[in-house]
Amino acid sequence: MSRSNASGSNALGEYLRARRELIDPAQAGLHVLGVRRTPGLRREEVATLAGISADYYLRLEQGRDRNPSAQVVESLARVLRLDEAATQHLLSLSAQRPAGSRRPRRETVAAGVRQLLEVINLPAFVESRSFEVLASNRLARAVSPRLAPGVNRMRAVFLDPDEREFYPDWEQAARGLVAGFRASVGTDVDDPRIMQLVGELSLGSEAFRRLWARHDVAALAGGSMRVRHSELGELELRREKFPLAESGGQILAIYHAAPGSATARALEQLRTLTTEADRTNRMDGTDEAGTSASATSA
Template identity: 60%
Template sequence: MRDEGTDNRLGAYLRARRELVTPEQAGIPPGRNRRVPGLRREEVALLAGISPDYYLRLERGRDRNPSPQVLESLARVLRLDDVERTYLLDLAAPRPKAPRRRRPEQVPPRAHQLLAHLQIPAFVEGRAFDVLASNAMAVALSPRLRPGRNRLRSFFLDPEERAFHHDWEKAAAGFVAALRTTIGDDVDDPRFVELVGELALSSQRFRTLWARHDVRALDGGTTTVHHPVVGDLRLHRDKLPLDDLILVVYYPDKGDDSDEKLRLLAALSPAGPGVTAPDTTARTTDKP
């Protein structure tokens, strides 16, 4: 991640977001022969009520302590939502001098017991979307949810993921934005550096989305997936905190077509719906 300017994350974010706002969105006549995507620096400065020179210093990292008032004005001009606005404010906040040491990601024993009792697809993931534990229903839904796999790596490098997601492009954008939110200010964390570096080298789509600097809330939602055996499934996805990890569950509306298909999938699963897949404490490099 060093090549995107980890020492000037505020400037990189401002530049990326500026390029995504069209002149029409900002109320500026588009004109002709515009050489930059989105807004020019001087246009952002004018709309935010600051000098062009000061905005240039912000983008180039020469001034890293803008006031909250300036940041709020920039958030308005750049059309940031609440999550993006909070991210912008955090970028300008002082970073701790000493790097934080995180404990190794280990699934507590009670989580394995919980997974074994759940009759719906469920798994535990770490901060970098490593699958640390899963139940048989999760593996029956997607073999990429086995412990030891990395969901982000599978998503961009495994061709079967494109067929699995009905709207792969939308899901891809949300996944990368969630990764950037998860990273926060841990830009030097070796696991994140390794993962982002590998995906940036291997996937053009990941590189494009990563350059947008999108962020999004780490919440659930509803998705439609295509299972090769039972067909389309419309599933709700919830993410529940589990110490420093996340428990992810997928479930359908009670009594609808997807509910019936999920029951069929459980019946077809050789291990049965409640058997916990073996946990791997050490991360493995999954191969598509």
């Protein structure tokens, strides 16, 4: 039995095929006569351009050979016009992974990181490799209630109608999120929890199915985004992301704004409101449910 059949997954082959079908033959310097019935490059064209046999490339796509050399991967990356992040993803799919390398079922956020969330004067949260919010501060939850611990951002973006209102540039945000998600989970796409999440999103969202089928990957990076706050209106936020050492792939995300901008003033207003709410809660002897102390995830 082939490894593809034994494992039930052929992530390398699926990725190669998806990226092959996105390449216009003209981009690869090929002159095509007539109209093709299928998009992209043919397998034998990829093989020829990469300098490998057509039979070997076929075995790679079918999952009958899963360990191409680094030189072959680099040649395929060149033919498929992969950027650095996509090339690294292809390399990770090609690498052998030792048995028993699954992540633990429950995740915790380090105490020091939870303390940082409480003292940092900006909206901040910690997410898992599957984009589940593990911990967040009050400012983050004031920006969006869907940044509360236990919320999966993939589910929120694709299955919660409120998120389409929250992101004026929803299509752009969704595409970036899916590319980041695929890069984040890497070779864990056959993890039962990841498979369940992908299946749920595929059934519930045509947009997710379309974007997931592209096999885009995006490296961990900051950027800018527009959001529509229910009380403060449109905000122009910058986001920074930092990998947390020895955390199993957890990411610290921080939102901020250009100094002196309207968004910076709005964040200051939000900061004042949350501080007043904290003071009221302390006087009443109560606390907000779902604080960053709730830092475990099934």
